[in-house]
Amino acid sequence: MNDTRRKRRRPAEPYTRITRPMVRGADGQLHETSWPEALDAAARGFAAVRSHYGPDAFGMFSCARSTNEMNYVAQKFTRVVMGTNNVDSCNRTCHAPSVAGLSAVFGSGGGTSSYGEVEDTDLIVMWGSNARFAHPIFFQHVLKGIRNGARMFAVDPRRTSTAEWADRWLGPNVGTDIPLAHAVAREIIHAGLVNTAFVERATTGYEEFAREVEPWTLSAAEQVTGVPAEAIRELAHAYATAERAQMCWTLGITEHHNATDNVRALINLALLTGHVGRYGSGLQPLRGQNNVQGGGDMGAIPDRLPGFQDILDPGVRARFEARWDTVIQPRQGLNLTRMLDAIERGTLKAVYCIGENPAQSEADCAHTVARLQMLDHLVVQDIFLTRTAELADVVLPAAAAWCESEGTVTNSERRVQRVRRAVPPPGEARDDIAILCDLAARLGHEWRYAGAEEVWDELRSVSPDHHGMTYGRLAEHHGLQWPCPSTEEVGLPYLHGRLWSEEPEQRGRLAPFGIVKHDPPVDVVDESYPLRLTTGRRLDSYNTGVQSGGFASPLRRGENIELSPEDAAAYGVQAGEVVRVSSRRGTVSAPVWIDPGLRPGLAFMTMHFPDEVDTNVLTIEATDPIAGTAEYKATAVRVDPIAAGAR
Amino acid sequence: MTAIPLQLPRRLVEFTLDGQEVRAPEGATVLDACRAAGTEVPTLCHGDTLTPKNACRVCVVEVEGARTLAPACSRKVEPGMRVRTGSERVRHSRKLVLELLASSTDLSTTPHVAGWIREYGADPDRFGPEAATRAGREAKVDNDLYVRDYAKCIMCYKCVDACGDQWQNTFAIAVAGRGFDNTISVEHDAPLTDSACVYCGNCIEVCPTGALSFKTEFDMRAAGTWDEAAQTETTTICAYCGVGCNLTLHVQGEEIVKVTSPHDNPVTHGNLCVKGRFGFQHVQNRE
Numbered sequence: 001m002n003d004t005r006r007k008r009r010r011p012a013e014p015y016t017r018i019t020r021p022m023v024r025g026a027d028g029q030l031h032e033t034s035w036p037e038a039l040d041a042a043a044r045g046f047a048a049v050r051s052h053y054g055p056d057a058f059g060m061f062s063c064a065r066s067t068n069e070m071n072y073v074a075q076k077f078t079r080v081v082m083g084t085n086n087v088d089s090c091n092r093t094c095h096a097p098s099v100a101g102l103s104a105v106f107g108s109g110g111g112t113s114s115y116g117e118v119e120d121t122d123l124i125v126m127w128g129s130n131a132r133f134a135h136p137i138f139f140q141h142v143l144k145g146i147r148n149g150a151r152m153f154a155v156d157p158r159r160t161s162t163a164e165w166a167d168r169w170l171g172p173n174v175g176t177d178i179p180l181a182h183a184v185a186r187e188i189i190h191a192g193l194v195n196t197a198f199v200e201r202a203t204t205g206y207e208e209f210a211r212e213v214e215p216w217t218l219s220a221a222e223q224v225t226g227v228p229a230e231a232i233r234e235l236a237h238a239y240a241t242a243e244r245a246q247m248c249w250t251l252g253i254t255e256h257h258n259a260t261d262n263v264r265a266l267i268n269l270a271l272l273t274g275h276v277g278r279y280g281s282g283l284q285p286l287r288g289q290n291n292v293q294g295g296g297d298m299g300a301i302p303d304r305l306p307g308f309q310d311i312l313d314p315g316v317r318a319r320f321e322a323r324w325d326t327v328i329q330p331r332q333g334l335n336l337t338r339m340l341d342a343i344e345r346g347t348l349k350a351v352y353c354i355g356e357n358p359a360q361s362e363a364d365c366a367h368t369v370a371r372l373q374m375l376d377h378l379v380v381q382d383i384f385l386t387r388t389a390e391l392a393d394v395v396l397p398a399a400a401a402w403c404e405s406e407g408t409v410t411n412s413e414r415r416v417q418r419v420r421r422a423v424p425p426p427g428e429a430r431d432d433i434a435i436l437c438d439l440a441a442r443l444g445h446e447w448r449y450a451g452a453e454e455v456w457d458e459l460r461s462v463s464p465d466h467h468g469m470t471y472g473r474l475a476e477h478h479g480l481q482w483p484c485p486s487t488e489e490v491g492l493p494y495l496h497g498r499l500w501s502e503e504p505e506q507r508g509r510l511a512p513f514g515i516v517k518h519d520p521p522v523d524v525v526d527e528s529y530p531l532r533l534t535t536g537r538r539l540d541s542y543n544t545g546v547q548s549g550g551f552a553s554p555l556r557r558g559e560n561i562e563l564s565p566e567d568a569a570a571y572g573v574q575a576g577e578v579v580r581v582s583s584r585r586g587t588v589s590a591p592v593w594i595d596p597g598l599r600p601g602l603a604f605m606t607m608h609f610p611d612e613v614d615t616n617v618l619t620i621e622a623t624d625p626i627a628g629t630a631e632y633k634a635t636a637v638r639v640d641p642i643a644a645g646a647r
Numbered sequence: 648m649t650a651i652p653l654q655l656p657r658r659l660v661e662f663t664l665d666g667q668e669v670r671a672p673e674g675a676t677v678l679d680a681c682r683a684a685g686t687e688v689p690t691l692c693h694g695d696t697l698t699p700k701n702a703c704r705v706c707v708v709e710v711e712g713a714r715t716l717a718p719a720c721s722r723k724v725e726p727g728m729r730v731r732t733g734s735e736r737v738r739h740s741r742k743l744v745l746e747l748l749a750s751s752t753d754l755s756t757t758p759h760v761a762g763w764i765r766e767y768g769a770d771p772d773r774f775g776p777e778a779a780t781r782a783g784r785e786a787k788v789d790n791d792l793y794v795r796d797y798a799k800c801i802m803c804y805k806c807v808d809a810c811g812d813q814w815q816n817t818f819a820i821a822v823a824g825r826g827f828d829n830t831i832s833v834e835h836d837a838p839l840t841d842s843a844c845v846y847c848g849n850c851i852e853v854c855p856t857g858a859l860s861f862k863t864e865f866d867m868r869a870a871g872t873w874d875e876a877a878q879t880e881t882t883t884i885c886a887y888c889g890v891g892c893n894l895t896l897h898v899q900g901e902e903i904v905k906v907t908s909p910h911d912n913p914v915t916h917g918n919l920c921v922k923g924r925f926g927f928q929h930v931q932n933r934e
Contacts (some may be wrong), residue, residue: 539920
């Protein structure tokens with residue numbers, strides 16, 4: 001079923017919008033058709049799978065770039081119409097470990113601070129984050145902080161454009177974040193710089209944690225991480241003695257097979273020093289999609305109901321069951337990673353994929369394509385005919401949420417902001433929510449929403465954290481941050497101030513230290529694969545390039561394999577020379593780019609140009625057992641000149 | 648535990664504005680006070696997100712007892728000061744400033760300026776065609792995203808400040824040359840594509856004259872199809888990363904033609920990156 005109607009672009013040509021629904025015909029090709037026929041075909045396939053295999057044979061891939069309202073309706077469709085909790089989104093490929101780590105410690109999966117606080121803080125740690133490129137406007141707040149006198153430490157294997165602004169750059173070996181964090185913790189403990197008042201009042205598990213980090217002396221950590229002991233010591237003392245400190249991280253922490261442990265290791269440092277729950281002190285995971293925070297908040301994840309409420313709590317379920325007139329399965333559904341496994345095992349038969357492109361975004365993508373081809377029924381709703389859509393049985397053309405729909409999205413500082421329709425969708429493309437409701441109606445559930453605001457008001461009625469956020473107030477206040485339970489007050493700029501309370505009842509559940517251990521990357525560097533390949537974003541491009549390929553950026557230089565000058569010399573390759581890059585899973589060809597910010601043994605690629613160079617052919621699908629995120633950041637590769645390889 | 652820093656309550660300063668007793672918060676500028684009082688003061692180089700540069704002198708007002716006229720955009724209010732915004736001296740100075748700027752520079756795309764020229768009775772042509780020291784310069788079109796048309800540049804330095812330490816910290820542009828020959832330039836006067844420019848367009852956001860513009864706008868103006876009256880402005884959220892930047896989409900004929908960001912927004916303060924500013928095209932790529 002791989003041979004679709006070729007609406008596809010040639011490499012380097014931008015995708016064009018799809019404007020009519022498509023259904024795969026008896027000839028195995030996708031054919032344009034009418035909306036009623038396409039919706040009938042989509043619904044028929046879902047109904048057939050549900051009746052043959054039961055509700056858990058269905059999975060929803062919801063969209064981190066669509067609105068909160070769409071994500072709310074998508075998870076409701078999954079739970080009420082199909083009767084399963086198998087709903088997830090691409091948060092799995094990026095910050096699910098941050099959500100898992102933060103909610104395990106604090107009971108809430110959001111960043112604890114606001115952007116403005118980084119301007120007023122004394123120390124900024126950018127750990128595994130090239131925000132100067134990946135989150136440029138957040139970095140402007142960092143620059144304000146630096147101009148206001150804050151010191152900045154950059155922790156990143158690469159000497160990035162973020163590191164250029166740092167007072168100190170610590171370049172650990174890829175996948176050694178836990179030894180580095182543990183050594184910082186041990187140094188803080190041994191220097192007597194622990195915030196004992198906070199640790200005693202607000203945390204649990206300190207003794208065990210102190211024992212866990214005890215072996216990580218500065219010199220032991222230097223051996224494993226490659227960071228000089230003196231630099232580790234300096235970071236420890238700077239962080240512990242700062243009046244206020246912000247710990248910021250991105251995918252350098254979360255795209256590892258033990259990513260939730262990495263997140264816990266960073267949170268431990270904030271607990272040890274009391275750098276959380278105060279203005280200017282906090283933990284800030286920088287999210288990668290415009291609504292990846294909101295998708296989880298809306299319950300488009302397998303373990304939470306809207307408002308990030310625990311699906312295992314019978315009281316919570318009962319409220320939603322009454323509101324939705326349904327029965328919710330009393331167990332967690334499958335996350336994206338497990339859904340893909342379930343397809344391979346033959347237990348997941350139908351997928352409704354909205355605005356996601358797993359055929360190119362997942363690690364080891366050839367494997368993912370093979371799995372998607374095993375489905376009985378794949379419905380893809382998107383604005384482009386992506387590689388994933390090419391595999392579909394039914395393709396539904398959608399409106400672009402951010403400029404052709406009404407609704408809200410939630411950013412990295414928990415700020416819910418209005419999205420508005422500025423242009424009409426092209427051709428017959430339709431709003432995501434209208435499509436979902438038409439499918440629900442065909443499957444026996446007549447939902448009537450006059451518009452996005454009515455969906456939002458339903459969400460407000462079931463999510464206490466969002467209750468105070470009417471559309472009117474969101475417009476009035478430049479968005480509001482959750483939790484915002486009251487229509488009389490604005491939300492909180494920072495979370496977990498409760499931990500500082502004198503009263504144990506107000507303090508609530510104490511924050512546990514994470515007892516985590518170093519576990520090096522799964523893909524081992526050896527004589528056959530001697531280079532450590534890591535991945536990331538460039539300033540002008542984004543993810544699989546489906547969006548960012550649409551504009552003519554003067555900065556764009558296509559995919560490269562970026563090498564240190566030393567490695568380029570050692571392999572005898574020149575800048576611009578096309579070489580073969582091989583991992584234990586596959587081989588791609590890419591031109592060499594020489595980056596003096598890389599040290600010998602470290603190579604770098606992006607995922608922005610998969611139609612030319614499919615980097616995810618190389619990456620390993622070793623996933624975090626808690627959050628399901630793959631280890632995009634640590635692949636073992638070798639580089640061979642093409643001439644030598646052709647022999 | 649650290650408290651949230653609240654802004655200190657600001658004392659109100661009493662002074663006289665055009666004969667009326669007014670009050671303004673301590674630290675406010677004369678321009679702030681004028682706008683609060685509904686008194687119109689023309690401005691060009693003033694930027695609401697930038698430190699005043701006092702470059703254009705079109706906002707001057709008369710402060711009683713002062714030897715020279717004062718720029719309203721940077722002069723702070725003081726108790727008891729007497730400010731006149733419409734005196735003969737003020738009107739004469741503004742008229743001359745407008746004549747000097749409009750005779751040397753192409754102000755055809757500068758908002759409001761035609762009205763001020765009428766209001767102040769300015770006659771830019773009185774210096775003759777020789778005065779057009781800038782107006783003949785060729786526009787620099789060296790990339791697909793934005794155009795630098797220095798025939799329209801009044802050397803207000805707002806773009807330099809936005810690119811430099813006040814916001815973007817990229818430092819791609821600075822002032823080059825001296826006297827009549829000075830100009831805003833990248834290093835070695837190279838094309839943008841050979842410079843440090845990261846195409847955030849935060850210079851376009853602050854440019855008061857249209858010297859810096861989206862290539863879409865430049866091309867549509869050249870074709871005679873640019874029609875601001877027919878455009879809508881809708882503020883939404885960027886489609887890319889999770890920072891949540893507010894974008895104002897300028898739409899003409901169902902096409903996005905330009906993107907700005909609200910200057911009072913707490914996330915962006917009017918600043919965007921290359922993806923937010925220029926990365927909209929994917930939604931309108933059609934077969």
